[in-house]
Amino acid sequence: MAVASAIAPSERAAMFGLLADPLRLRIVELLAGEELCTCHLIAETGAKQTTISHHLRILREAGAVTAAEDGRFTWYRLTPHLLDALAASLAELAEGAERAGRQRVPCAP
Amino acid sequence: MAVASAIAPSERAAMFGLLADPLRLRIVELLAGEELCTCHLIAETGAKQTTISHHLRILREAGAVTAAEDGRFTWYRLTPHLLDALAASLAELAEGAERAGRQRVPCAP
DNA sequence: AGCTGATATCAAGTCACGTTGATGTGATAG
DNA sequence: CTATCACATCAACGTGACTTGATATCAGCT
Numbered sequence: 001m002a003v004a005s006a007i008a009p010s011e012r013a014a015m016f017g018l019l020a021d022p023l024r025l026r027i028v029e030l031l032a033g034e035e036l037c038t039c040h041l042i043a044e045t046g047a048k049q050t051t052i053s054h055h056l057r058i059l060r061e062a063g064a065v066t067a068a069e070d071g072r073f074t075w076y077r078l079t080p081h082l083l084d085a086l087a088a089s090l091a092e093l094a095e096g097a098e099r100a101g102r103q104r105v106p107c108a109p
Numbered sequence: 110m111a112v113a114s115a116i117a118p119s120e121r122a123a124m125f126g127l128l129a130d131p132l133r134l135r136i137v138e139l140l141a142g143e144e145l146c147t148c149h150l151i152a153e154t155g156a157k158q159t160t161i162s163h164h165l166r167i168l169r170e171a172g173a174v175t176a177a178e179d180g181r182f183t184w185y186r187l188t189p190h191l192l193d194a195l196a197a198s199l200a201e202l203a204e205g206a207e208r209a210g211r212q213r214v215p216c217a218p
Numbered sequence: 219a220g221c222t223g224a225t226a227t228c229a230a231g232t233c234a235c236g237t238t239g240a241t242g243t244g245a246t247a248g
Numbered sequence: 249c250t251a252t253c254a255c256a257t258c259a260a261c262g263t264g265a266c267t268t269g270a271t272a273t274c275a276g277c278t
Binding site for chain 2: 253254256
Binding site for chain 1: 119121123128131133135138140144145148149182184186193208212214
């Protein structure tokens with residue numbers, strides 16, 4: 001059975017939606033490789049603090065990142081689960097696209 | 110060198126955006142495996158003809174699908190290129206998330 | 219205690235996106 | 249030739265998303 005279909009289509013779409021925003025994608029990419037605190041993300045993206053905080057909240061609530069508070073700093077780390085699910089979903093689609101049959105199902109019954 | 114960074118972040122985000130809509134994702138999934146004409150997509154999604162046509166235009170202009178006109182029917186096929194690029198992009202991110210170091214870069218210089 | 223710096227939350231404004239009904243365009247059927 | 253069907257385009261509407269300035273919270277420093 002297809003692994004991707006374990007999740008509802010709308011939920012999968014929402015997961016892709018997490019990466020559909022340039023700034024959010026940038027944050028995820030920065031977080032892929034090392035743990036960073038908000039100030040780093042602000043510095044490297046040039047975005048306002050409140051904007052970064054907003055997107056981090058979205059990523060946090062979606063389970064894409066985890067936050068660890070340490071004093072006045074909050075360190076964010078990327079969780080692989082969600083990315084893995086998306087990767088599996090895409091792999092299925094790509095595979096399907098490759099072997100897409102050329103035969104056409106009749107149109108009007 | 111990272112394959113994903115060959116494309117601008119905003120463009121990559123736009124590619125993910127293609128799959129960020131439930132209906133569009135559904136269309137892509139239906140197209141993964143077999144060539145279909147618009148009427149099939151309308152029938153299987155239950156969406157209005159004009160809505161389907163709109164999303165097909167978006168997918169077409171993004172290069173995610175190709176259209177082949179045959180009489181009054183238009184057959185759509187999924188192209189692997191874009192999905193492959195996204196899969197590669199995700200693979201990088203997922204890998205980065207796995208090996209994300211625990212050491213924290215100093216915050217305030 | 220008082221101040222400052224790091225973040226999160228709130229409220230508001232703007233704008234892009236998806237949906238839809240009306241309409242146009244070819245192509246096939248009768 | 250005319251009617252019908254498949255599909256695309258257009259214009260308009262509504263909703264949701266991103267951004268941002270103001271504000272609240274909380275930790276560490278003096």
